[in-house]
Amino acid sequence: MATLYNDKVIKHFTDPHNVGEMQNPDGEGTYGSPVCGDMMKISIKVENGVIVDAKFKTFGCGSAIASSSVATDMIKGKTIEEALKITNQDVLDELGGLPAIKVHCSVLADHAIRAAIYDYAQRNGKYYAGLEGFDPNADEEDRNHGCDMENR
Amino acid sequence: MKRQVYLDYSATTPVKDEVLQAMLPYFSQNFGNPSSLYTIGQESKQALEDARERVAALIGASPREIFFTSSGTEADNWAVIESAESRAKKGKHIVTTKIEHHALLHSCEYLEKNGFKVTYLDIDAEGFVDPALLERSLTDETTLVSIMFANNEIGTVQPIEELAKIAKRRGALFHTDAVQALGNIPIDVRALGVDMMSVSAHKIYGPKGIGALYIRKGVTLPSLLHGGGQENKKRAGTENLTGIVGFGKAAELSARNLDTHIERLTELRDYFLGKIRESIPDILVNGSLARRLPGNLNVTFKYIEGEALLLLLDLDGIAVSTGSACSSASLTPSHVLTALGVPVEMIHGSLRFTVGDFTTKEDIDYTVECLVKNVEKLRNISSVSKEKGW
Numbered sequence A: 001m002a003t004l005y006n007d008k009v010i011k012h013f014t015d016p017h018n019v020g021e022m023q024n025p026d027g028e029g030t031y032g033s034p035v036c037g038d039m040m041k042i043s044i045k046v047e048n049g050v051i052v053d054a055k056f057k058t059f060g061c062g063s064a065i066a067s068s069s070v071a072t073d074m075i076k077g078k079t080i081e082e083a084l085k086i087t088n089q090d091v092l093d094e095l096g097g098l099p100a101i102k103v104h105c106s107v108l109a110d111h112a113i114r115a116a117i118y119d120y121a122q123r124n125g126k127y128y129a130g131l132e133g134f135d136p137n138a139d140e141e142d143r144n145h146g147c148d149m150e151n152r
Numbered sequence B: 001m002k003r004q005v006y007l008d009y010s011a012t013t014p015v016k017d018e019v020l021q022a023m024l025p026y027f028s029q030n031f032g033n034p035s036s037l038y039t040i041g042q043e044s045k046q047a048l049e050d051a052r053e054r055v056a057a058l059i060g061a062s063p064r065e066i067f068f069t070s071s072g073t074e075a076d077n078w079a080v081i082e083s084a085e086s087r088a089k090k091g092k093h094i095v096t097t098k099i100e101h102h103a104l105l106h107s108c109e110y111l112e113k114n115g116f117k118v119t120y121l122d123i124d125a126e127g128f129v130d131p132a133l134l135e136r137s138l139t140d141e142t143t144l145v146s147i148m149f150a151n152n153e154i155g156t157v158q159p160i161e162e163l164a165k166i167a168k169r170r171g172a173l174f175h176t177d178a179v180q181a182l183g184n185i186p187i188d189v190r191a192l193g194v195d196m197m198s199v200s201a202h203k204i205y206g207p208k209g210i211g212a213l214y215i216r217k218g219v220t221l222p223s224l225l226h227g228g229g230q231e232n233k234k235r236a237g238t239e240n241l242t243g244i245v246g247f248g249k250a251a252e253l254s255a256r257n258l259d260t261h262i263e264r265l266t267e268l269r270d271y272f273l274g275k276i277r278e279s280i281p282d283i284l285v286n287g288s289l290a291r292r293l294p295g296n297l298n299v300t301f302k303y304i305e306g307e308a309l310l311l312l313l314d315l316d317g318i319a320v321s322t323g324s325a326c327s328s329a330s331l332t333p334s335h336v337l338t339a340l341g342v343p344v345e346m347i348h349g350s351l352r353f354t355v356g357d358f359t360t361k362e363d364i365d366y367t368v369e370c371l372v373k374n375v376e377k378l379r380n381i382s383s384v385s386k387e388k389g390w
Helices: A007-014 A062-075 A080-084 A088-095 A104-124 B017-023 B039-059 B072-086 B102-113 B131-137 B160-169 B241-279 B306-315 B335-340 B344-348 B361-381
Strands: A027-033 A038-047 A050-059 B066-069 B093-097 B117-121 B142-146 B173-177 B196-200 B211-215 B283-285 B296-301 B350-354
Touching: A007 A062, A007 A088, A007 B306, A027 A104, A038 A062, A038 A104, A050 A062, A050 A080, A062 A088, A062 A104, A062 B306, A080 A104, A088 A104, B017 B241, B039 B066, B039 B196, B039 B241, B066 B072, B072 B102, B072 B142, B072 B173, B072 B196, B072 B211, B093 B102, B102 B117, B117 B131, B131 B160, B142 B160, B160 B173, B241 B283, B241 B296, B241 B361, B306 B350, B306 B361, B335 B344, B344 B350
Parallel strands: B093 B117, B093 B142, B142 B173, B173 B196
Antiparallel strands: A027 A038, A038 A050, B066 B211, B196 B211, B283 B296, B296 B350
């Protein structure tokens, strides 16, 4: 059957892991905006520097939801340092690839992870080299990850 | 087997069996070139002219005013670009709307690159062009006004007769893209007073790859293709005979069934909307429900994204389309819903459903059932909600 997405993407989209919100998260980050067409929120629970739980809520297309699902799977059980090393490409690889035009949806996931860890670092006065240069509120254009709002 | 429900009749329609049967002999049996003088050529010529008569009859034109093209897009390009360029000495201003099909918009952009000035008229919150706005936009330089008959996304039907009158009073030609209107509302080119009209077969249960441009007798339009003299020397190239025969048959069926088609689709669409309204909260209907194509419904499901909903419905065997940016190659949200004033986040959550001659009430019931399930599922996943506000 010819479909837009591969089976793994469809599986994570139709039956996503880690959907939800946390009562008392140790860190929480949001990335994207409804205007742009996708917005992802990640909450994390951290014990001894290890992400023991992760949840997400995503407004977005099929690949944004699938990326959220695998990204939260990927960070669970990882140390903060390890989680910060996860790149857009890692999320893409884990999904087994996305159509070229959808690649920006996986950018959303790695940024949302960083935003959640940033929040955790802020709350606990921690410093992570992997967060160097990351500011969740900076650079509106980048936040829109290619979301082009130009209309005639 | 999973139920298959096609609700995208505005994208294209299946070829009706009677149409297919009419076409079949012209592939390998009656294959003669209509330009050939011997019998099998002349038989093809006859079939071609019969089809032309039927297409003409569907819009109240004379057969000599019908010129077959490869598509509605080709008809739009021809009408707009050739009429504007050939009248450049008189003026280089054309007027159109913000909700045209890309075949029209991109033709206008092409003209802009070549020194033309184009005015893109706004629509009101219901989806209509204000005739007074057109009146004010016209100048002595305006040579062409092109306004689509019925919109492909929200189905609103423009007051073409009134708009054409205004354009012609100022000496401008009037073209309309009637690709969506054809076979869905009664059309009489004489009463409407239009100069040119684009139509296409595959929206009325005919084959793809065949369209036509109506050019009113007396309107001069340069030839589009130069060659063997086909289509009264206006559009050369050996005719797409099977396509034309199919278009003719589809036009004949459409003319015969128009009243029941309209009545049936309107009833189905209204039934569909009623069921959506009673079973799903927080929805928004885009575009006026009055003066709208009978089969068209455009709905925003708040707090979720349309491509995700489209995909879930596809997995349930249901085919629909969306105005979401995520579904377009350019990643820009629908220009039609933008012009309508729908907030961008609500455009992302819009779906277009178009019912057609093969849609049943059972299809609608099944679709609503799947919509309820899938909208709820995505709202549970979504990071936005009524409580959190938009």
